[in-house]
Amino acid sequence: PGSTKLCGTNYPVSIAFIVVNEFCERFSYYGMKAVLTLYFIHYLHWDKNLSTAVYHAFSSLCYFTPLLGAVIADSWLGKFRTVIYLSIVYVIGHVVKSVGAIPDVGDSTVHVVLSMLGLVLIAFGTGGIKPCVAAFGGDQFDEEHTEERRKFFSIFYMSINAGSVLSTIITPILRGDVKCFGGDCYALAFGVPAALMVIALVVFIAGSGLYKKSPPEGNVLVRVCKCIGFAIRNRWNNSKKSPKRSHWLDWAEEKYPKRLIQEIKMVFRVLVLYIPLPMFWALFDQQVKCYIHLISFVFSNTQIIVSISLKGPLKKMAAGMILAALAFCAATVVEINKSVVEPPPAKESLVQVYNLMDSEVTVQFPGHTVFSDPLKSYEVTSLQYRQTLITFYDVYTFNVFSVYITIIHYLHSIFDFCRFINTHTENINITVGTEEFYAAADYGISQNISVPRGEYNGVVCKTNSDQYLIDLGLLDFGAFYTVILSKESNGLTFKKMEDIQANNIHIAWQVPQYVFITAGEVMFSITGLEFSYSQAPASMKSVLQAGWLMTVAFGNVIVLIVAEGAGMEQWTEFLLFAGLLVAVSIIFSIMAYFYTYVDPDQLDKIFREDTDDEKVESSDGKKNEAVSLTDMPKQTKM
Template sequence: IVSALDKDVDAEDHGKVQRSSKLCGTNYPVSIAFIVVNEFCERFSYYGMKAVLTLYFIHYLHWDKNLSTAVYHAFSSLCYFTPVLGALIADSWLGKFKTVIYLSIVYVIGHVVKSVGAIPDVGDSTVHVVLSMLGLVLIAFGTGGIKPCVAAFGGDQFDEEHVKERRKFFSIFYMSINAGSVLSTIVTPILRGDVKCFGGDCYALAFGVPAALMVIALVVFIAGSGLYKKSPPEGNVLVCVCKCIGFAIRNRWKNSKKSPKRSHWLDWAEEKYPKRLIQEIQMVFRVLVLYIPLPMFWALFDQQGSRWTLQATRMNMDFVMGVCFCVVKMLNALLILVFIPIFDMGIYPLIGLCRIKLTPLRKMAAGMILAALAFCAATVVEINVIKSVVEPPPAKESLVQVYNLMDSEVTVQFPGQTVLSDPLKSYEDPSGYTSLPLTGESQLYTVTVTHNGAEYQCGLTFTERTTYSLFLHTAQPGDTVCKLVNDHITKSETGAAYLRFINTHTENINITVGTDEFYAAANYGISQNISVPRGEYNGVVCETNTDQYHIDLGLLDFGAFYTVILSKESNGLTFKKMEDIQANDIHIAWQVPQYVFITAGEVMFSITGLEFSYSQAPASMKSVLQAGWLMNVAFGNVIVLTVAEGAGMEQWTEFLLFAGLLVAVSIIFSIMAYFYTYVDPDQLDKIFREDTDDEKVGSSDSKKNEAVSLNDMPKQTKM
């Protein structure tokens, strides 16, 4: 590492070496191969670790779902706030190359600490938590710190005139990100679940392999050291920028009435700061202003891992033409690998043949519209998905459904409501849930049951936000028994089915369903609710003290809740299977259109924005502007949390709201983009290569000062 760092050379001198190091006679420098491989390994490391992180929190550290989710998103947010720190270190102190090296070492240490924390024999539970959190913090600083540097460093490898090749590089760079994501999302869950170590799931190996990939990423990056074009840091840019802005504001406030107007408010800093610095800040500000609407795109995009995943768990996740649910979850990354060459070699050239000028900002606006269409598609899917979902009751309300296990029709009268229940229909289809208003957190109801002309009254206590089943049966002739039990209406996030048994037999029954065991006491005993994997269950074993029976339950489908009534008859044990909660009947393949739209939007928005941020930034602030671009992701997540927590609306309404907001934002962005004038990236370094002595305040050569005026730079078309 020290040897590699000592090889830092001046960018101008190194250009001679680089010009002789091209890929296959093209204008692509060989050095970018090392950068692309480094990015592939680093993204494998990051996404591989995240693929099992939530499971690690829940099953290894034994945290509840809410805490696990909170820590997961806190870690993700930190990963997108730390790029600012990495960019400042690169542009102001170490340069991009050394910053990537040093922070990659921090990254590796974080992975190692995280892996050690997953070894059961290392300390008690507190030690595991401390090591896990320390590892995550180090990883966040490592991945966030190098994130803006690697992309900008790759762009630095191209000569000024090779704009087309540099644009292609950002597409290849983005493909390497998604290739690493796809492979790691497949491999690390297999390492966790299929490989056993220390008597259980092997989280240490699942975290250890990403650590090894990060070591490889570091080694590969260092191996290309002799080929890199390394631009030196420009000094403490942020401090200079802040001081310059502060001076301009103060000077304008004090002297605006005495002095003539100036073309830009930052020009009020000319009395103290070089014109070059002022112009560079103007360039960055013009781009940052365009960034203001962009977090809304990421607010939609990042819901693939949250809202869309939760939507998928309430769908039929049966195999899609041989492709399982785990692949559908990776559909975005897979489509990226397909769409990038399609757009670069097909769609963009075709649009060009139609004589339509497809500028970067127009591409980004189109990408936002495509993302909005993705959420319109998600809205349509969600409206159909919720038809099989029972919404939990709100405060001061509970839900109840009636099961008539008697020999004839009964009438159940709740205060203000009446429910009719036929035993034959009840076995096929329960009565459905009835809403009961409550006066407080709980309330005692007197329920009147009419059976064969006789009335019976049951005193039942209902609690708010709770769902119940009311079972009616006869204990002895002329008597009615009311049995109120809690229901489980929340669908499994893994697509499992829930199952319970009611035993009308006079003997206790033990039931074995797959690897799960149920116990139902005699005389209308009710078993516990247990989730079982979706599948066909034939030959289910039912054992009493004297006999053993086999029953065929058939398919227990995704997300359904079943009640099975067991009865003893002359021909053996019989059963009736009822579907309390409807199975997920919307196939997960219906999510494919929304993934196609969001991925197409990502190709047009994200890749273009990455290259745009690089091309429109002055040389001294490329990493800072890359960090500003990445900060949009963090702010996008803040928008999601704000809407999700504050709006309190149904999911399909929330999807539609996000789609509408993004359309509105895309219109605003298009108006802003119309007034943006591109700076020709080929001319940036040439313009700023003017002697800094000629740019100082008071220079007698006013022509040179005018020559580097931002308004006089070579321009491209608007929007």
């Protein structure tokens, strides 16, 4: 098993099953997440704050649980059986989540319980197998095929992005375009990812006879904790009596094998290097994932080109962090110059007042000075924030049209929004392109309808007694228009007002930020996966993969602390994150400069007599000195 190669290469056939498994699993995970927030808001009827909190809590749990999966794999079951057993838990979670989205299954409490239970099972499933699958793929390669293994991690990463791209496109379509149980089909949107996870499990099992399976090394975590504890106690009790030692872990050599001590040192050195990394994920997780996964899928092969120009994985990771910071600088420029209206803060709404009289009108809110200046005839105020619990009052209530508007408006909408106010004494039907508007007589207002950008000349307005044509002119990207229709002696007249300005930033300005963040993530993530595998001893490869994944979880925590707690404007927040990442990348670069690469496979050569190592004594009756990391074969710094 594990010896069969793809034709004419050093790539094992077994990795094909692992790559397909990862594609299906990522499709399953991101497909479910693509509609999760919508499910909370529109199906469970939670508010946005609760929905966001639960979403981030679930995401964080998915990246904290890899440590559990890694311990199970390295200590008891091995990577192969861990992936199988936790994939079954994963599938059960998806099924429970899908059942919870069926309207006829119990009351609202049952839906919430099933949904939360499903998410917990999914979190343990996806988190548990995540460090095992990548490490298991690396295990399939022979020791001398390091270049092939490095390219495998690029292919592995491409499968992640391919699954992510397709799922984030397909599952929202399934939810919105397919109707079931009288509404949006969340059960199907969650059911398809469940089916893909079943396929992932079947494909992984199908390759069983081809895999190279490394046996578990025993209860690694317990041994590591005991070794660390003994070293600390021994140093505390004997530091004054015994000579100094080169490393504090060397105080454990009286009881524990030197190989275990050296392996713990290796893992600690890498974990310390990971301390600055969550800041990268704090930036990355704020971007629009669908676009990033798509560009990552297209550009993953640039990793091979970058590998030629930047020798050393830590250099590539530092460069990736700088690129991510540049992405947020580009996002800051767009945010500062945008023309969209911000959604109102909590417990406030947007208020806009129209004066449809032939004379000035004063509008007053008791106890407040908003709209303090009189409104001229046919004038519209700008959108202003007011608390929702204020009673509306004005001097000419019967002649003033006032409306409360709450808007959540995206940066580069390809549609314009339009509505009509009819001051005519007859009902009017208006046709704008392919859209139909209806405005009742005597100050009736039509519904807000989105229309594509374009010139709208010859718009048809029909009453019961006549038909009129009006020229609205250009309805531009992202704008919000109100058209006031009036009956005059010469026919139907209109006044077009631009309530919200058209987008003044071309969508192409978003390209640099996505290119930068994607290029940065390709350099950072693929390299980090391979680095975590290559620098880990055989007994702790899954554990170190879990440590790498936990940097993502801590990145989400940083976002929650800064974004939710700081209360800054969006552009200020972007600039803060960019500055923090630049500072962190400098710190990381300094740490990386002093890091010396180690070949973990050389441990087998250095400690040939591992089980008897602590019993070997030199000719003068003293135990051999511990072999330090400085005695091991090294590679170039950074």
